[in-house]
Amino acid sequence: MDGHAHLNMQRKPFSSHSPSFVAFGVLIAIAIFLGVTAPLSAFDGKRNRDDKPVQGASYSSFFEGKNQSLVSSGWSACEGEISWSVSSGSLGAKMFARELVRLQSAFDQWSKVTNLTFVYLGTIEMSYDPSSHQLSSDAMPTERHIAVAFMPAADSPLLTSNVYGFGMPATVLRSTKSIRTGEVIFKKELVESKSWRDPRVLDNLYLHELGHVLGLGHVNDKSQVMYPVIRKRTALGSGDQVGSLALTKKCADQ
Numbered sequence: 001m002d003g004h005a006h007l008n009m010q011r012k013p014f015s016s017h018s019p020s021f022v023a024f025g026v027l028i029a030i031a032i033f034l035g036v037t038a039p040l041s042a043f044d045g046k047r048n049r050d051d052k053p054v055q056g057a058s059y060s061s062f063f064e065g066k067n068q069s070l071v072s073s074g075w076s077a078c079e080g081e082i083s084w085s086v087s088s089g090s091l092g093a094k095m096f097a098r099e100l101v102r103l104q105s106a107f108d109q110w111s112k113v114t115n116l117t118f119v120y121l122g123t124i125e126m127s128y129d130p131s132s133h134q135l136s137s138d139a140m141p142t143e144r145h146i147a148v149a150f151m152p153a154a155d156s157p158l159l160t161s162n163v164y165g166f167g168m169p170a171t172v173l174r175s176t177k178s179i180r181t182g183e184v185i186f187k188k189e190l191v192e193s194k195s196w197r198d199p200r201v202l203d204n205l206y207l208h209e210l211g212h213v214l215g216l217g218h219v220n221d222k223s224q225v226m227y228p229v230i231r232k233r234t235a236l237g238s239g240d241q242v243g244s245l246a247l248t249k250k251c252a253d254q
């Protein structure tokens, strides 16, 4: 029907990989650049166009193959803390508290290797635009902030059956390749599902999506968190660590 890559969502399962845990792999690159109005095009969930594994590399940039001028974009470690807030998506209080701990632990892991400081602000009611995929709220900081939302699948066209979340840098300052804001959306039903006997899947998912927010893309290496199929990895791999540190802009670089 179309020849466009834009939001051409495929429902086809990732049959080339172990189905033991649900594959997801949508990596959308909708990013509104400061001072630039045109958003990046969205990419579909097909592995062959989305994943772009770099042979022999243990990490890749989120923008690899999408926008070469932004490859190597990352957060600055020299501008103070990065705040984050969560929209609970009406998850039950007990469940939300549990996931908050899990999220905090994922942030902590990334913080340890990047030296970035993440500070939890609290819950914020956010609205979501299903065409731009942007989360917004008047209560949300517009700089150095990561928005996290638990969202019913019905609310986002990207949360198809085998997609359990997506994350991305949301704004990037083009001149310095500095990521200014990021956002992550998790499928609410996944968190609520009783069929998930092993919570390590959620640990893996949270780490993975935050990795995208930090500027990492997928790698074709099952031992890394940035491998696009979620399993039960609860710790960052060596490539995840090296990559996130490499992308993070140190004070000396600036």
Ligand SMILES: [Zn+2]
Pocket: 025, 026, 027, 208, 212, 218, 228
């Ligand atoms: Zn991904």
